[in-house]
Amino acid sequence: MSAIEIGTAAAAPEAVPAKRAGRAQLRLAGLVLPVVLAVIWEALVRAGLANGRLMPPPSVVGATLWELAASGELATHAAATLWRVLAGFGLGALAGTVLGALTGALPVARGLLDPTLQALRAIPSIAWVPLFILWFGIFEASKVALIAVGVFFPIYLGVAAAILSIDRKIVEVGRVFRLGRLAMVRRVLLPAILPDWFTALRGGLGLGFMFVVAAEIMGASEGLGYLLVDGQQLGRPATIIAAIISFAVLGKLADGVLVALARPFLRWQDTARDKL
Amino acid sequence: MLTFDNLSKTYADGTRALAGITAEVAAGEILALVGGSGCGKTTLLRLVAGLDRPSEGRIVLDGKAISEPRADVGVIFQEPRLFPWLSVADNVGFGLSELASAERRHRVGHALERVGLGGYDKRWPRELSGGQQQRVAIARALITRPKLLLMDEPFSALDATTRASLHEHLLALWQESRPTVVMVTHDVEEAVTLADRIMVMQPRPGRVFDELENPQARPRDHLSPAFEAAKREVLRTLDRSLRDDQPRQQKTAANAGLWW
Numbered sequence: 214m215s216a217i218e219i220g221t222a223a224a225a226p227e228a229v230p231a232k233r234a235g236r237a238q239l240r241l242a243g244l245v246l247p248v249v250l251a252v253i254w255e256a257l258v259r260a261g262l263a264n265g266r267l268m269p270p271p272s273v274v275g276a277t278l279w280e281l282a283a284s285g286e287l288a289t290h291a292a293a294t295l296w297r298v299l300a301g302f303g304l305g306a307l308a309g310t311v312l313g314a315l316t317g318a319l320p321v322a323r324g325l326l327d328p329t330l331q332a333l334r335a336i337p338s339i340a341w342v343p344l345f346i347l348w349f350g351i352f353e354a355s356k357v358a359l360i361a362v363g364v365f366f367p368i369y370l371g372v373a374a375a376i377l378s379i380d381r382k383i384v385e386v387g388r389v390f391r392l393g394r395l396a397m398v399r400r401v402l403l404p405a406i407l408p409d410w411f412t413a414l415r416g417g418l419g420l421g422f423m424f425v426v427a428a429e430i431m432g433a434s435e436g437l438g439y440l441l442v443d444g445q446q447l448g449r450p451a452t453i454i455a456a457i458i459s460f461a462v463l464g465k466l467a468d469g470v471l472v473a474l475a476r477p478f479l480r481w482q483d484t485a486r487d488k489l
Numbered sequence: 490m491l492t493f494d495n496l497s498k499t500y501a502d503g504t505r506a507l508a509g510i511t512a513e514v515a516a517g518e519i520l521a522l523v524g525g526s527g528c529g530k531t532t533l534l535r536l537v538a539g540l541d542r543p544s545e546g547r548i549v550l551d552g553k554a555i556s557e558p559r560a561d562v563g564v565i566f567q568e569p570r571l572f573p574w575l576s577v578a579d580n581v582g583f584g585l586s587e588l589a590s591a592e593r594r595h596r597v598g599h600a601l602e603r604v605g606l607g608g609y610d611k612r613w614p615r616e617l618s619g620g621q622q623q624r625v626a627i628a629r630a631l632i633t634r635p636k637l638l639l640m641d642e643p644f645s646a647l648d649a650t651t652r653a654s655l656h657e658h659l660l661a662l663w664q665e666s667r668p669t670v671v672m673v674t675h676d677v678e679e680a681v682t683l684a685d686r687i688m689v690m691q692p693r694p695g696r697v698f699d700e701l702e703n704p705q706a707r708p709r710d711h712l713s714p715a716f717e718a719a720k721r722e723v724l725r726t727l728d729r730s731l732r733d734d735q736p737r738q739q740k741t742a743a744n745a746g747l748w749w
């Protein structure tokens with residue numbers, strides 16, 4: 214029996230770095246396919262076997278990105294897009310959280326609000342655009358409004374569902390310890406919904422990036438979406454692809470920031486590592 | 490002293506979970522409630538905990554009627570019901586939030602030692618086994634030094650070895666401050682190991698079938714003839730209660746006529 218214990222004790226410290234190395238290798242493995250494809254495409258175009266005009270090779274896209282970055286244009290466009298997403302996300306997340314909490318916690322509010330909100334949810338968000346333009350003008354406000362609407366629904370639904378699914382048994386423990394209303398919210402209800410709220414926020418942020426593209430394509434004088442349209446109108450596919458890559462990087466970075474902000478609060482979660 | 494005064498509970502759907510329970514539990518006594526499922530044991534405990542209100546009658550603890558959870562009543566549920574977002578230490582100290590942190594840390598450390606989990610303070614509940622989690626729940630309930638401790642089948646989900654060791658931890662903790670204990674169990678061995686008195690209940694409507702005194706000195710030897718005899722007595726009473734028979738005293742009285 215002691216031999217078994219010694220065996221496992223000795224094996225444990227080695228197993229951890231090996232596991233970590235394995236995970237890093239897996240992550241690198243994901244890079245193989247895109248890199249190989251890029252190299253093949255580059256080679257085909259260079260050898261004159263493929264026409265690089267509609268689908269420019271990586272070197273041309275890279276050069277375009279570099280030019281945009283060096284001239285400061287990329288930063289301007291990225292900043293405009295990011296501002297719109299953050300403003301829309303902030304408004305949508307705030308409204309979604311407040312209304313979700315209301316309908317989740319109060320049956321009266323659920324009866325009053327939820328049917329209307331569910332009906333509004335059935336409308337594809339883009340359909341609001343003409344109305345928003347009439348209401349808010351063609352500049353920032355209508356774009357932010359569209360993004361906010363897109364962000365609102367997943368967060369509203371997520372928060373309401375999270376509150377409804379709070380474990381009654383654990384709330385009872387709070388009652389046994391005689392928590393007042395506020396203490397119950399702070400010490401039991403909020404921590405209980407935190408993981409679901411975070412998941413909803415993440416989903417909302419992703420949708421925010423989806424809707425900013427739509428908003429900017431429909432008319433903007435700056436922003437990564439404008440860059441997309443500009444590339445199309447000038448017949449420059451490299452610019453379009455550069456904008457697409459910038460969208461991907463920006464979205465991933467924003468998501469990473471949200472994850473980093475939430476991580477200290479969700480350390481306790483069983484699935485935290487897999488989810489993040 | 491804890492008093493049940495003609496206690497009844499009828500649920501909204503008409504279920505008569507308890508009817509006319511009258512009993513007294515002395516300070517420092519350990520009372521075990523046994524009986525088939527559905528005879529109102531959980532209902533009774535929830536009423537005493539102040540989590541539900543009786544339909545009729547009252548529960549009086551040290552001269553004051555119970556109508557809501559009280560600071561001097563601790564509850565241990567069938568499941569550990571730990572807060573997964575709090576460390577083991579923060580779970581145990583949950584009811585001590587008013588205390589200065591140094592004092593709290595000291596008491597949490599002591600409580601964890603007492604349930605054999607010294608050094609586990611920084612762990613998350615999910616990192617513990619079921620038995621360890623239930624020990625945390627015991628520490629959490631006892632750290633506020635309740636005068637009355639309520640337990641609803643607290644060890645039923647655990648294996649026999651873990652259960653036996655938890656009995657010892659529990660008795661050791663009980664000996665520190667001697668709270669009154671009311672516990673529900675379906676394990677006769679557990680009832681005879683822990684309780685001073687065993688109340689056998691019967692369903693539809695939930696009521697007391699019979700009471701058995703169990704005055705053995707602690708620690709109790711599970712192999713002693715007295716322990717065996719007490720166990721057999723409880724089993725026999727349970728058996729009669731399930732067959733919807735008459736309780737012991739009434740039966741002898743009723744049968745007296747036949748004998749003569």
Ligand SMILES: Nc1ncnc2c1ncn2[C@@H]1O[C@H](COP(=O)(O)OP(=O)(O)O)[C@@H](O)[C@H]1O
Pocket residue numbers: 500501502504505506525526527528529530531532533695
């Ligand atoms: N919340 C409730 N609503 C309606 N009936 C209930 C409720 N809780 C328990 N009961 C009923 O009351 C009776 C006693 O239940 P319970 O106290 O849980 O018994 P035990 O713990 O002895 O198994 C059962 O018939 C049960 O179905």
Ligand SMILES: [Mg+2]
Pocket residue numbers: 530531
């Ligand atoms: Mg029960």
